[in-house]
Amino acid sequence: MPELPEVETVRRSLESRVLGCTVSGVIVRRRDVIATPDDPPGGFGRQRRLTRAPKRVEKADLLLGDTIEGVLRHGKQLALAGNSERAVLIHLGMTGEVMAPGPGARLRAADHLHVLWTLRRGDGASAGRMVFRDPRRFGGIWTLPDRGALDRRWAELGPDGLAVTGQQLRERAGGSARAIKASLLDQRVVAGVGNIYADEGLFRAGIHPEARAGDLTSQEWDRVARELRTLLCEAVELRGSTLRDYRDAGGFAGDAARLHRVYGRGGEACVSCGNSLASGTVAQRTTVWCPLCQPERYPGSVD
DNA sequence: CGTGGCCCCTGTGGGC
DNA sequence: TGCCCACAGGGGCCAC
Structure with missing residues (x-):
């Protein structure tokens, strides 16, 4: 689905909705859309074929407890940077989307919601949810321990x-x-x-x-x-x-x-x-x- | 090594 | 109406 202009549009709209918010809850519905540094390298499709169940994802690695300090993009990749230095890299693939409809607002679709974050504003008020949805699951999420890891990943790509x-x-x-x-x-x-x-x-x-x-x-x-x-x-x-x-x-x-x-x-x-x-x-x-x-x-x- | 072919998934729209 | 096939905005892996 998305190329650079679509991902940049998601980045801007997401930034205005989640920047400065704190993650107070994380729900992982599908472990296999997430790749952690401990997981074997490669795409998400390959991991799904592994017979051994991968380890649970630590919710802190998905920014639980973090305040979102940056919403970044390089090429078609999107990243959320937390105040703990952790980062979450999101790739939308063909059908991926990130939605943050705001408190009280309903999502356009309730199926294929793989990861959900609960957000609070600086003053403690609810900021609603942010969700990663991807019917075909060609996209996915990488958890990264620090900004350096994000920089190294993006250094492997060409110029924006x-x-x-x-x-x-x-x-x-x-x-x-x-x-x-x-x-x-x-x-x-x-x-x-x-x-x-x-x-x-x-x-x-x-x-x-x-x-x-x-x-x-x-x-x-x-x-x-x-x-x-x-x-x-x-x-x-x-x-x-x-x-x-x-x-x-x-x-x-x-x-x-x-x-x-x-x-x-x-x-x-x-x-x-x-x-x-x-x-x-x-x-x-x-x-x-x-x-x-x-x-x-x-x-x-x-x- | 660079490269083409194949695969990973689900949903939709057109033809019959 | 229903079935089947082709096709879809992406990218990783593996033979050559």
């Missing part, structure tokens, strides 16, 4: 998409023979770009999604980076793309889908040239592009 430069893209992907779209989806190259914004960014930059990353010129990398930054910034201002069920922490939809020029429009007319948009599979993901505005490249062709 809102600030990425052409030089950074070229350094991280310029030597690769794979399709540029695959490179943009690789979170070690740039953090925050997913299937929608990869297609939209490449359309805006006039680059074919299957162009070999290694074939791009410096000027083209600059163009891709500039278009991505602009696109992601515009999408943040519109509070993210709501296609079906994405909502911010208050349950509100975003309007960034109106920025979409190619995503979901295969076979329709290109907004720029009027020709029919092509669609196919690139990097195992449905991909839409304009064959005229994003011309195919041939070995030896000059740009």
Whole structure:
């Protein structure tokens, strides 16, 4: 579900609701959406196949007793930082959401609620609940002992998409023979770009999604980076793309889908040239592009 | 080593 | 109406 603009929208809406609140209760309904430092490395799906039951999660590791001092984001990852130096890293996957509806307000959905936090304001009054919900469970939560652990995790990712430069893209992907779209989806190259914004960014930059990353010129990398930054910034201002069920922490939809020029429009007319948009599979993901505005490249062709 | 293929899940919408 | 299939905004692991 969420890419950078959606996660940033969740971050902002969550920050306004939980910053400065103290966690007075934690309920873990599904242990297997949580990874602690003691758990074996890897994704949540792999852990679920383990036959031995993992250890109970210490509620303090999920910030019980902590005051939330920061709501942070890098790429598509979200983090809550507590005053104890502990941190909780949340990845939303395809269908994850974090909701904090406020005291008395009802949640939009009561199923697939995997982790629930009870919050109190500084003056002791109830601030309602914060919940992690994720029907497909491709997302999950990492507990981290301190801010250093969070910094190290985020250092493994590429630069955040809102600030990425052409030089950074070229350094991280310029030597690769794979399709540029695959490179943009690789979170070690740039953090925050997913299937929608990869297609939209490449359309805006006039680059074919299957162009070999290694074939791009410096000027083209600059163009891709500039278009991505602009696109992601515009999408943040519109509070993210709501296609079906994405909502911010208050349950509100975003309007960034109106920025979409190619995503979901295969076979329709290109907004720029009027020709029919092509669609196919690139990097195992449905991909839409304009064959005229994003011309195919041939070995030896000059740009 | 880099890379493509496969897998992890549930829900939904379209065609029959 | 119901069934079945394809597909969905993500990413980790494992053969090559």
